[in-house]
Amino acid sequence: MSTFGFFADAGLTTPVTSLRKYSTELGDKLVYFGSPATGKTLQDAEAPGTDPVLASVVDAAAGTGLPASAVKLAATSGGLATATPGAALSLGVLVASGTANAKPVHVRIDTSSGTVPNEYTDLSLAVQNVIEADA
C-alpha cells in the first residue's frame, strides 16, 4: 500500500478519494500529490531516476462519457491556460515524501462536451507504474 496519494491540502492531512465536479460549478480544482510519511520516495518503476513520475488522465471508457481531453493538468493555476488537454503532468523524476515536497496538481475540467442531466465517472487522475522506496 503506497503512502503516496492525492490530498485536499498542502499539509497532506486530508486524503481525497474522489474529485467531484458539477457543471454549474465555477473554477478549477486543486489537489496535492504526496506522502505525509517520512523518508519515502516515489519513482517510475521502469526507469527510476530517468523517467519522470507522471500524473495522467485515464479514460476508462474511451468513446463514451467524457474524453480525457476534457481535463487539463498543470503545476500552477496559471499553467492551465496553456496546458494540453488530456496531457500528463510531470511530477519530477523523484517525488519525496513530506509536506514540503507536496506537488500541487491544478485540474481544469471542461464540461462543455457533456449532456445534462448526466453523471460521468469514466475519468480519473492516475499516477501509474511507480515504486515507493525508503529514501
Add this chain to the structure above:
Amino acid sequence: MAYGDGAYATAPYGAPGDPPEIAPPPAGLSLTLALRVTMVEAQDVSLPVRVTMAAQGTIAMPLRVSMVEAQDVSLPVRVTMVEPLTASPALWRPVVTLGGVDVSERLTGEIEVEAVEGEARIARFSLAPAPGVILLPQWSGQPVTIDSAELAADGSALNPRRLFTGVVDVPDYDVTAHVVTFECTDQLQEVIGNLPREWVDEYAGGEYSPAVSGVPADTKQYAAARLASVPASLDLDPYQQPRVTFWHSEDAPARVFAEADVVDGSLRLQLASRADLRNEVSTGLDYRLPRLRGRVIEAQFERTINQYTSQGLDIPSRAMIEQALSSLSGWERIGDINYVAVDPGVYESVGGSGVIFTEVRATDAPNLALGFAAAFASRWVQSVTEQYRLTVRAQASIDAIGYARDSLDSATLDAEFDDAAWLDGNAGPALTLPPVGDVSLDYGAAGATDRAAAQQAVRALVEQAKVAVLASHRTTRVGATLAHWADVDLHERYEIDTGPLRATGKAARVVHRLNMENGSAVTEIEVAVSGCAAVGLQADDPADPPTAPADPTPAPGAAQLACACDLYVGQTMTSPPYDEAVMIGFTTNARAGATFDALAPAYPLALTVGAPEVEAAVRDPIALPQTATYSVAIPQDTLEINVP
C-alpha cells in the same frame, strides 16, 4: 670469370638505370659466391619466471533482487452535469448528507443557508433522529452537503443544485422537541489557510507590501493583505471552492427579477449613510534610509624659494609636514603626500638690511619641502526620511456631497543599516570616491528595504485607500425576497426591477430558506449598489509611486573642499601677536628683510592644517516630504426610484 665480369658486370648493386639483362651463365663457366662466416661466441639469454602457487579462491558479489510490485495511485473524477435553471421549480425537495449519509428523510423545520460576501457560508438544518442513543459530539466536524433539487413525479430528486458544502460546527439537541439542529460552516478560514500563496497571487492579485501589511504568518493573513488592495471579495462557492469576485463588472446581470418574482412587501432599500461615505482618504509612508556619503578634500601649501629666503624664513621639513597631515581628525589621507622639492644651493636675496644668503645643503634638501599637496577622505551616514503623503480622491463624490475625509494608518519602511561596521570598513557597499568632491549612495536591502520595496509600499497604500473609497460607496443595499432560485449566489450581478424601483449590483448577501413544514422555499437577496451620488465621467489614476524627493543639499563649495593652511611670519613690522586659533598653517619668523623687526611678536616654528567641517545640511538627519494625489473612479450601478 670473376664475379663482376661478363653479363653481370654492368649491374652494380643499387645502381640506377635499367635492370640488368638476365641471361644464363655462359656454358662452361662456373659461378662462385663467396661466403663470409664469422664465428661468434654463443651466449645464453634467460628470462626468470616466478610462479607463485596460491590456494584456489573465488571472488563473488552477491546480488539481491527484491521484486517490488509497481503501484498505481488513482483519483476518480466524477462529473455531474446539471441543467441550468430557467425558472424557480414549482416542486422541490432538499438533499442533505451528513457524514456522507443521506439524511433527507429525517429533515424537519427549516433549512437555512446564508452566504455573505467575504464571510463564511453558514447553514442550519434540523433532524428528527431515529429513536435510540445519539452521541452529539460525534457529529461535530462531520461533512455536510445541502442540495436543492426539483421534485420528480416519482418523488426522487432531479437536478440537484448545491447550496452548501461544509462541516458541522455545533450540533444542538432540543430535549423537548427531540430535534437535533446542526449549525454548519463552510470552513472559509481553513480552506483559505490551506491555499498556496500562488493561488492568492493569481486570483486576488492586488498589491502586497510587508511594510504595509506586516509579514503574514499564514495564507489567511496573506490573502487579507492582498485583498485589502483589491475591490473584490474572497469567499467559498457552494462547493467549498475558493473564489474571488470583483465588486464591479461590466457584464450584464445574470438574472433580472421583475415585480412578479418578488414576494410582496419584501422589497427594501437602504441607502448609504453620508457618515459612512469616504471620498478623500489619506495615507502615507515614511521611508527611512541611510544615505551613505563620502567627501574628498585637498590640503595644499606652497611658496617659492625666494619667498622663504628673502626674509630668512625657515623652510618646512618633510617630517613636520607629515606630522601635520596625520592629525586631521575625521579625515583619512588617501594617496601619498606630494612634496614640492627644494633644490640645494645658496640663495641670495636683497632686502632692506642688505644681501641675505640662505644655504640649503645637499644633505638637507631632501628633508625639506617648499610645499605639499595631499587628499583626504571622510565618510559618514546621513539619516534620510522620505515622507510620502498620499491622497486618494473621488472628485465626483466630493462635488456631490462635499468632502468626506478619512485616513488610513501610515506605514514605515526602515532600511536598517550597521553604520559602525560600514564606517570601520568591515561592511559594504563601497563608495567610489571622486578626485575631489562629494559622492552619496542610498542604501536599502535588495527586495526588502530598497527603493523598489518603498515604491511597492506606496502602491499598496494607494490601492488600499482606493478600496476604502470604493467600499464606502457601495454600502447602499437593495434587498428582496424571491421565489427559491438555487443558483443565485454571491458571484453574480443581479437586477431587481419592480417598476417603482430598479437597481443593479453584485449580490452581497444571499439566504436560501427551505421550510419542511409548510413547503415554502424562498431566496433572499441583497445587492450592493455602487455609486451613491457620484456621477459623471471620472478619472482613475494608476497607483504609480511619485518620484523620490531630490537630495536638497547643495554641492559643496570651495571652502568645504579645501584645508586651511597659510603662511604666518613673525618678527616683522606688521606681525600681529601670535594667535593659535587663527594662524592655521606654517608659522615661522623673519630673520632679515625690509620688514624684519626683532622686537615684533615671534611665532613658534610649527605647521598645522585645518580640515573643513562637514556642513550640517549633509550630516544631520533630514526629512524630505513628497506628496501625491490619485483620482479614483466610482463604478455607477443602476439605482432608479420612480414614485408611482
